[in-house]
Amino acid sequence: MRPRLPQAARRTTVLRREAVGAALPVALASLLATAGPATAGPIGASGLGDPYFPLAGNGGYATRHYDLTIGYDPRTRHLDGTTVVTARATQRLTRFDLDLRGLKVTGVAVDRAKAAFRRQGQELIVTPRRALAKGQAFSVRVAYSGTPAPIVDSDGSPDGWVPTDDGAFVAGQPQGSMTWFPCDNHPLDKASYDFTVTVPKGLTAVANGVLRDQRTSGGRTTFRWRQSEPMASYLATASIGKFQVRRYTTADGLWVYDAVDPREAKAAAPVLNKLPSVLAWESKVFGPYPFRAAGSIVDRAPKVDYALETQTRPVYDSAPDLSTLVHESAHQWFGDSVALTTWKDIWLNEGFATYAEWLYDEQHGGKSAQATFDALYKSPKDDDVWDFPPGDPTDGESLFDDPVYDRGAMTLHELRKAVGDAVFFRILRTWTAQHRQGHGATAQFIDLSERLSGKNLKSLFHVWLYAAGKPKKA
The missing domain is CATH 1.10.390.10 (Neutral Protease Domain 2)
Structure with missing residues (x-):
């Protein structure tokens, strides 16, 4: 990640940056099965062998869907989470890994049967009660809790779960997603997502895709989001804060959800108002917009110093300029889709x-x-x-x-x-x-x-x- 530049030239992923159960193409599934460090026997590799991040991702299976249930209190910075990963084995498996950094795992089940697990660095190593056959669909349920902390990259920038004064700025490129949920943490393995995020009343939790439901009870509000198109794990977000929310539908029928920190609202409004026209222009240049939802998350996160093209709804650490908006929006085609x-x-x-x-x-x-x-x-x-x-x-x-x-x-x-x-x-x-x-x-x-x-x-x-x-x- 490069340092933030002056507004006129600043980097903007910056600038780091279908359906449930759909099968991966045969070639991709084969690559997921064979990529990464060689292992003996029916054991999923601890990484996909990426030349820059060898331990990123995992071998032996392909994810189909993530169901994330999270509770977070910014006052204590405590997170309680349950993640259910639906996947398909691309080889016979007696053991496989998920990527998870920090946080305490309190239980793991494979197909509802209690499974053995241990931790080794960023690897959550799971041993199911019975071996998984090649081609078998299975689910992994992981319960965990703790205080999530971001990964600090070589340039000093944090990524992953970054606490703010009123919530969290959540942006995972390139490796930060494993700071808040167990995953196959490489863009090679995409999946659909459901998010259920519960926060204290008065805060808003914003994730990818479409908001399905929002309910308040007992002083807490639960937001349910669905990202039905496949998504790389680093593009997932569940940003939390005291946001001003605006929802509308464009002339093309695109559902838009903007969440803006009130301290950034005045500066952000003129740029966010251009989002429909920017997406319409990019659709003419690059082809049809690839998702059913769009929008922006504009937070106040001075320690972050970048924006990221989180899928359908880029997250900005402060009010963006127009070039930044154009850049992150273009990533919806180039990097996300x-x-x-x-x-x-x-x-x-x-x-x-x-x-x-x-x-x-x-x-x-x-x-x-x-x-x-x-x-x-x-x-x-x-x-x-x-x-x-x-x-x-x-x-x-x-x-x-x-x-x-x-x-x-x-x-x-x-x-x-x-x-x-x-x-x-x-x-x-x-x-x-x-x-x-x-x-x-x-x-x-x-x-x-x-x-x-x-x-x-x-x-x-x-x-x-x-x-x-x-x-x-x-």
């Missing part, structure tokens, strides 16, 4: 969302994308933007540095110049359509670009994505 298969491909999220900012400026009376490109290209050879190639950030500490965003966007502009506008925008719309609610990899994007353009683009992508140093202009 079309998810990563490995964190190394983060430019597919951040480069695309950054280029969306350039395009929005270009088409709304601002600088042209070429002018933005030229200004960046004038940066000297020792500037941060040339520190490393965006297609290979080298490690998890560089995922949110300048090259991923700016040089990633420059790569797309070079592609646009090489193939022409008609083909370029066709590539973007085809990409989001072919991988909708699924996953995409850089090699697939390059293949698509060559197929639709009829051109050999390997040299272009090599120079801009993978070659060290400042590229020479073609």
Whole structure:
């Protein structure tokens, strides 16, 4: 994650950032079964073998649905939780892992039968009473409690469950989701979600998707949310605070829910009012909006210093500017609907969302994308933007540095110049359509670009994505 920049240039995932029971594609299920460190016998791997986060995710099963039930009191910062994970075994399993950091586990059951468990670092290791057969659907119920604490990344930024003065700012990229619920914590494994969050009366709990119910009793309010489209775990939120809430439906029938800290409301209103028009514009450029709900969570979280594209409802640490809103909204296509298969491909999220900012400026009376490109290209050879190639950030500490965003966007502009506008925008719309609610990899994007353009683009992508140093202009 990179430091927050001045408003005009600040990073915006920043800027880190279907149905229940639907089966994963065979190829993906196979990858989930085989990825990660080698293990002997019918034991699920402790990680998916991601080059930057080897222990992220778990082998041996594919999740289908999470049912999260949480109670939280900001005064004591105590959380009580029960998570039920519905999954399918992709191999025979006598043991498997979930990712969970901190918190005390008080009980685990597999298919309602009490299961043995132990902790090892971020791994919750579960041994069911009976082995699970390959292809078997099963559920895991985990009861837990404690005081959740965020993960502090290498740049000093917190992610996961971040306490605020009136609740919690919940943003999980890249590894923070395991600070508040047990999960298969890698974007390769997506699932649908139900959230039941209970908080003291007067507070609001905001999660992903559609609000199904809200009831107050005995001084506490329970909010029930449903995210029916598949979602990577890092995109889940259950942010809590004293929010001003606005609900409405757009002309296109999209359900919108905004939750804003009153201290940020005046500054946020002019930007949030543009959300329907921003989503309508992005739908024309990138293809149909991929979800049934939208909105924003604007908190006051001064220790966070970033925003995140939590699915359907980005979360902002303060009132966003318009560029930030455009960026996080673009992630609903690039990063949320079309998810990563490995964190190394983060430019597919951040480069695309950054280029969306350039395009929005270009088409709304601002600088042209070429002018933005030229200004960046004038940066000297020792500037941060040339520190490393965006297609290979080298490690998890560089995922949110300048090259991923700016040089990633420059790569797309070079592609646009090489193939022409008609083909370029066709590539973007085809990409989001072919991988909708699924996953995409850089090699697939390059293949698509060559197929639709009829051109050999390997040299272009090599120079801009993978070659060290400042590229020479073609």
